[in-house]
Amino acid sequence: MTATYPDLRDRTVVITGGSRGIGAGVARAFADQGARVCVVGRDREALDKVAAETGGTPYVADVTDFAAISAIADQAGPVDVLCAFAGGQGRPEPAAAMSPERWREIIDADLTSAFLTIRAFLPAMIDRGRGSIIAMSSTSGRQPSKANVAYGAANAGLVMLVRHLATEIGPAGVRVNCIAPSSILTERVAAMMPPQVQEQVAQGHPLQRLGTPADVASAALFLASDSASWLTGVTIDLSGGRVTG
Numbered sequence: 001m002t003a004t005y006p007d008l009r010d011r012t013v014v015i016t017g018g019s020r021g022i023g024a025g026v027a028r029a030f031a032d033q034g035a036r037v038c039v040v041g042r043d044r045e046a047l048d049k050v051a052a053e054t055g056g057t058p059y060v061a062d063v064t065d066f067a068a069i070s071a072i073a074d075q076a077g078p079v080d081v082l083c084a085f086a087g088g089q090g091r092p093e094p095a096a097a098m099s100p101e102r103w104r105e106i107i108d109a110d111l112t113s114a115f116l117t118i119r120a121f122l123p124a125m126i127d128r129g130r131g132s133i134i135a136m137s138s139t140s141g142r143q144p145s146k147a148n149v150a151y152g153a154a155n156a157g158l159v160m161l162v163r164h165l166a167t168e169i170g171p172a173g174v175r176v177n178c179i180a181p182s183s184i185l186t187e188r189v190a191a192m193m194p195p196q197v198q199e200q201v202a203q204g205h206p207l208q209r210l211g212t213p214a215d216v217a218s219a220a221l222f223l224a225s226d227s228a229s230w231l232t233g234v235t236i237d238l239s240g241g242r243v244t245g
Contacts, residue, residue, distance in 0.1 A: 002029065002218060005225040009034030012079050013224070014072070016063050016117055017086035017136070019046035021186035025213025026083060026220050027054050033221065038076050040069075040086070063113040066120065073120040078128060081224040082121045084114040085136040087154075090147035103150045110154035115161060118176070126172040132224045133176040135162050137235060142180050142243045155180070159235050166233030175232040177223045182239035185210040206241030 013030045017023035018039030027037050027050055037056030040063065041047050047058035059075070061068040063086045073079070087110040093102070114135050125131030140147040141155025162178040169176065183189070183201050189210075193201070202209045219236050222228055237243040 002032070002214070003221065005033055005221055005227065007226045008081075008221065008224060010036065011081060011224075012036045012038065012077065013081040013083065014038045014040065014076055014079050014121065015083040015085060016040040016069075016113075017088070018050060018083075019043045020050075021188060022136070022181070022184055022213050022216050023083070023085045024050045025186075026085065026217045027056060029214070029217035029221055030081070030224075031055060035081070038072070038079075040072060063117050064108045066116045069117050070120045073124065078124065079121055080131060082118065082125075082131070082133045083136070083220060083224075084117040084133065086113050086117070087136060089154075090138065090140055090145075090151040092146050093148040095149040098148065098150065106148065106150035107154050107157075110151060111157045111161070114158055118161075118165070122169065122174070125174045126169065129173040131174040132228075133165070133174065134220055134223050135176070135178045137162075137178050137180040139180055139182040139237065139239050139243050142235075142237060142239075162235065163233045170232055175223075175228070177228070177231060177233070178235040179216060179219050179223070180235050180237050180239070180243070181211055181216055182237075182242050183210050184216060185212055204242065205239065209240065211238060211240060 013035045015027050018027050019041030031037050031054035037054045039050050040059045051058040059072045089106040089109045137158040138155040140152045165176045
């Protein structure tokens with residue numbers, strides 16, 4: 001059962017990476033709380049579907065393009081909650097074979113995009129003296145994994161980005177936190193990972209199951225709500241016990 005946060009009703013929430021998977025699940029969860037949802041992504045058809053389900057507003061944009069994400073910040077109006085969830089370039093790739101161009105592509109997609117998104121919305125939050133920002137990292141940024149080295153470095157950078165920003169912008173009344181999920185059973189993962197492999201991966205977590213988009217949504221709702229009003233600079237390791245510190 002999802003907790004209820006009455007203070008989220010009528011708040012404006014922007015979610016990048018909102019067209020499918022974790023981002024779409026988080027958008028639905030905020031909509032269920034009565035929030036006004038704006039979903040950002042590159043797939044117009046998928047965005048329109050999520051917007052129809054949530055009563056939200058779709059915005060097509062590449063979040064590595066600062067002008068594009070800044071235009072959304074201007075159009076969306078006062079934003080209470082920003083979920084910078086775009087990314088996901090973790091496909092295994094040997095470091096010795098990775099080209100400089102590929103390194104930059106992954107860093108841009110998984111780290112720079114988060115900075116640009118936050119940068120676009122942050123001034124208005126500071127001016128209003130309030131706001132909650134939630135970034136999406138990964139267990140690959142918390143400990144070495146089978147993901148590629150650039151993805152690990154980008155997600156570790158996200159954790160420090162959040163810690164630094166929390167210290168810098170806390171006096172302005174803006175909170176910034178991070179969620180670092182492990183294996184989440186999205187539609188894409190379910191399609192690519194046979195059931196027997198899912199079970200093997202699940203056994204690598206102390207709770208012996210894969211996470212779900214609903215697990216991520218529950219953490220995001222809490223961090224966005226007034227229940228977390230004295231939390232900033234925190235990374236929640238949403239990993240079924242796989243990462244504990």
